[in-house]
Amino acid sequence: MTQQAAHRRASIADVARAAGVSVGTVSNVLNRPERVLPATRERVEAAIEELSFVRNGSARQLRAGTITTIGAIVLDIANPFFTDVARGIEERLDRDDFTLMVASSDDDPDREQRYLRLFEEHGVQGVMVVPATDDIEHLLAMRRRGTGVVLLDRPSSDPSISSVAVDDVRGGELAARHLLDEGHTRIVFLNGPHTIRQCADRHEGVVKELAAAGLDPASALQEITVTSLNAEGGEAAIRRLLESGERPTAVFCVNDLVALGVLRTLRTENIAVPADMAVVGYDDVAFAAELSTPLTSIRQPTHELGARAADLLLSGPDATAEHVMFQPTLVVRGSSSMPAR
Amino acid sequence: MTQQAAHRRASIADVARAAGVSVGTVSNVLNRPERVLPATRERVEAAIEELSFVRNGSARQLRAGTITTIGAIVLDIANPFFTDVARGIEERLDRDDFTLMVASSDDDPDREQRYLRLFEEHGVQGVMVVPATDDIEHLLAMRRRGTGVVLLDRPSSDPSISSVAVDDVRGGELAARHLLDEGHTRIVFLNGPHTIRQCADRHEGVVKELAAAGLDPASALQEITVTSLNAEGGEAAIRRLLESGERPTAVFCVNDLVALGVLRTLRTENIAVPADMAVVGYDDVAFAAELSTPLTSIRQPTHELGARAADLLLSGPDATAEHVMFQPTLVVRGSSSMPAR
DNA sequence: GGTTCCTCGTGAAACGGTTCATAATGTAGC
DNA sequence: GCTACATTATGAACCGTTTCACGAGGAACC
Secondary structure, three states, rough: OOOOOOOOOHHHHHHHHHHHHOOHHHHHHHHHHOOOOHHHHHHHHHHHHHHOOOOHHHHHHHHHHHOOOOEEEEEOOOOOOHHHHHHHHHHHHHHHEEEEEEOOOOOHHHHHHHHHHHHOOEEEEEEEOOOOOOOOHHHHHHHHHOOOOEEEOOOOOOOOEEEEEEEEHHHHHHHHHHHHHOOOOOOOEOOOOOOOOOHHHHHHHHHHHHHHOOOOOOHEEEEEEEEOOOOHHHHHHHHHHOOOOOOOOOEEEHHHHHHHHHHHHHHHOOOOOOOOOEEEEEEEOOOHEEOOOEEEEOOOHHHHHHHHHHHHOOOOOOOOOOOEEOOOOEEOOOOOOOOOO | OOOOOOOOHHHHHHHHHHHHHHHHHHHHHHHOOHOOOOOHHHHHHHHHHHHHHOOOOHHHHHHHHHOOEEEEEOOOOOOOHHHHHHHHHHHHHOOOOOEEEEEEEOOOOHHHHHHHHHHHOOOOOEEEOOOOOOHHHHHHHHHHOOOOOEEOOOOOOOOEEEEEEEEHHHHHHHHHHHHOOOOOOOOEEEEEOOOHHHHHHHHHHHHHHHHOOOHHHHHHHEEOOOOOOOHHHHHHHHHHHHHOOOOEEEEEEOOOOHHHHHHHHHHHOOOOOOOOOOOOOEEEEEOHHHHHHOOOOEEHHHHHHHHHHHHHOOOOOOOOEEEEEEEOOOOOOOOOOOOOO
């Protein structure tokens, strides 16, 4: 290795000079090697090696236009639901040799914007986003400017933007119906803020089902907003509830992480599940079945969700928008239902 | 919204024309608004709005040079260990207004290369990578070319590259020692391929500890390589083992996902844990404590790992390389130890 | 009224690639 | 020996920004 210049990286011009050819030829070696004589090609390749030249992606893209990368923005990269979806995306993308970059908005519209901008400015082919707010005007605008957009885990309110979602209202209904069937008449719902559509929808489903059963949602349902959608959030929320003297018989958690926090707390507080309190989660993550009290949960087809979203994005900007809606299913386990004897 | 031209996005020149100013002025509005008269600024801003202009990041970067983004390449984005690390990275990065893009190599050196190239070509400030192979020559080269590199979860074999890792040999020792203390004299280790350094190191730790106890590792240790480092991999491996007629008394799993698969299988096979078989995992993920048989595991400081790595990357390319090594701790739970009576 | 200084705005030169029309060279055919 | 045609290599234009030396126009001062 000859000594490296301290700063500026080697450019195509440096390579050309070193190999005694023109820049055009170097570019050809890089992009259509068959068009250049083996002898020259080798000379150029040697120069590339020698200078440890790396293409400048910005320059390349500036001239050539597009890039085979797509971006995904999820609410929380530490949530297994989203990473399972990401796996689904990746697998589909691999088939077309596309590349995936994942970013996490942390439910923060500003962060979402920042990443969206970053992706768009860098010319990704498209973006899949789990929007942090209800307002998708900025996504529509992005779409109009020519970057593909697919809404993930959220039905599109606009026909021109594709979406792949799971019916969250139905998920709320399933959970509520199940708890009603188990004889509960009052449900505590540890939910996220309604600015997150999924949360609002699940709430709506619960309300609907309670009403259908002839109960007054105002009294039969208590909604508590957790500070963060993870185990710590669940733990804090249930602890606060218990300290206030309440002892609900049924708790529905907006996701399995929150449910995990609840179960953990109930165990330390010696509250029996499901005898004293039934718990239902959401997402049916891998560990749900193996918990000390196996967790009843609403299963969503994460993999298909991601794969389908990738499909839509790869089908090109001119394809007509599609709105895919998957159905969730209820998986009953010990946390909500006494074993039959 | 006036009708949008079908294709080419508005450029700074279009904006300049629409606002009746020069391109330089538009650029100034974008980058140093205080240098331009409020009246002109407003005119330009109106034009930007009207044309829904978005900066071309490639051009910008080509000219301006650097970008405040860093990339991370992990082995598996669906593994909670890595996403917890990613959270640690994000939080540290936020303080400096840096942006994080995550990609998953899936243990595949080719994919790792691809993402590395992508990141480098796009001029990220630095890259954190959990290398898929032992050979880090390509990372050294990247480092020489001026892109920051920090090895994640893996000690650096080269002094010029920073690394932040957890002592995996020690982790293996802790697990083995614990199982020996519990009276086991033979351990089955469901491990990943030794091309992954963490796996090789943990194996080394186990071997060391067995030898220190006067046992012959050749007979006291059986290593089985799982096909994938997740619950399915664990399930497949333990099932194969059981079908071959073996009934080890102690199983050490290379991570908690694998352990989850094992526990799941043992339950369906009615093999009591820990009475008939002790299980130890690795990573101590959030749900480990709440499993039906709470999982003994080796805890790693994920958050600190990520934060420290981010620190090193942000300290700039000229800072001397540091090699941080955290120590893992053993967390004993019911899956490996009978409750004291 | 002339000099100096400031504030704004301009225009053109980079940045590092890709692409394309064109030139140079060689080969074949007649 | 001339034309026709490949095959390779060249060089300049171009992509859309940022940056910087410079000019125009006022204001302030003597």
